[in-house]
Amino acid sequence: MSDGKTDLIEKPMQPWEEEKKQEESPLADKVEKQYISASRITTYGLCGEAYRRRYVEGEFRLPFTNLIKGTSFHDVAKLNNQQKIESKVDLPSDVLTDFAAQRVESRFSLGVELTKDEKEKGSSATKGQLIDIVTAGAKLYAENAHDTQPVEVERKQRLVLPEWEKDIVYIMDVETATGIKNFKFTGKKKSQNDVDVDTGLTAYCLAYFCKHGKMPEYVGFENYVAYVTPKRQELKTAYNALRTTRASMDFQNFINRATHMLKAIDSGIFMPAPVGAWKCSDKYCEYYKDCKYINYERQSAAESEE
Numbered sequence: 001m002s003d004g005k006t007d008l009i010e011k012p013m014q015p016w017e018e019e020k021k022q023e024e025s026p027l028a029d030k031v032e033k034q035y036i037s038a039s040r041i042t043t044y045g046l047c048g049e050a051y052r053r054r055y056v057e058g059e060f061r062l063p064f065t066n067l068i069k070g071t072s073f074h075d076v077a078k079l080n081n082q083q084k085i086e087s088k089v090d091l092p093s094d095v096l097t098d099f100a101a102q103r104v105e106s107r108f109s110l111g112v113e114l115t116k117d118e119k120e121k122g123s124s125a126t127k128g129q130l131i132d133i134v135t136a137g138a139k140l141y142a143e144n145a146h147d148t149q150p151v152e153v154e155r156k157q158r159l160v161l162p163e164w165e166k167d168i169v170y171i172m173d174v175e176t177a178t179g180i181k182n183f184k185f186t187g188k189k190k191s192q193n194d195v196d197v198d199t200g201l202t203a204y205c206l207a208y209f210c211k212h213g214k215m216p217e218y219v220g221f222e223n224y225v226a227y228v229t230p231k232r233q234e235l236k237t238a239y240n241a242l243r244t245t246r247a248s249m250d251f252q253n254f255i256n257r258a259t260h261m262l263k264a265i266d267s268g269i270f271m272p273a274p275v276g277a278w279k280c281s282d283k284y285c286e287y288y289k290d291c292k293y294i295n296y297e298r299q300s301a302a303e304s305e306e
């Protein structure tokens, strides 16, 4: 593994709509043969059918509010962290919260797929609540960002594993002088198990190891939590830093899984998510409503009775 090397790719991270453009470009086939992205490995791990529809069939759908929420928060962290590489200081809280509101407005205006509940609430009210949640997350981020001094921010990089048939392309949220921090903006706290088994972090650690010839000293989630309570409609926030480790066995497990995944894809095998998986929901899967593995009508009726 220590013989591995990285080869930087010039394109910066693309937001969802730009990623779509890149995926559909005439070069897509050519590029596809050369590498697999860490995010594709994660997608396939969650559901082969969702992978098939998105990456094989090219069925791109409008983003959910959950995706807009997450990507808008990432935009805020990226804006701050990119300038902080040189400036070494954080942007003021009001700059970050204003930017958060702008990003939600902008992403919402490009089109959004509302869930049944959100349709009942109305598009404008849903967007308003989303802005409140993301700006609250940005405010909390401004209060806690001082502990992070980035040296790399959301740069698309390529991990070359000479003995493996494809390179792995990855985008690490933040690399510091001593390690890796990945931002997670969620409606409920991530657990220690979430960070311990996260495939993306394993790929980043492997890349870090190949790049620097040593394990990162710090690996973890910067988990920012913001949500509105269902009954009282109160906005709550929490900062939840979670630290984990990876070892060489994790790298071997990751490569074993990725190798098996490539074989399955080449053979046209795309297993759906297990029955009852959290991803099978209109909040988290864009193909839920017309997925051939889901009785959408029965599940929707059951959810509306909850």
Ligand code: SF4
Binding pocket: 047, 048, 049, 050, 272, 273, 279, 280, 281, 285, 286, 287, 288, 291, 292, 293, 294
């Ligand atoms: S609804 Fe479930 S099985 Fe169907 S594509 Fe989505 S995650 Fe996969």
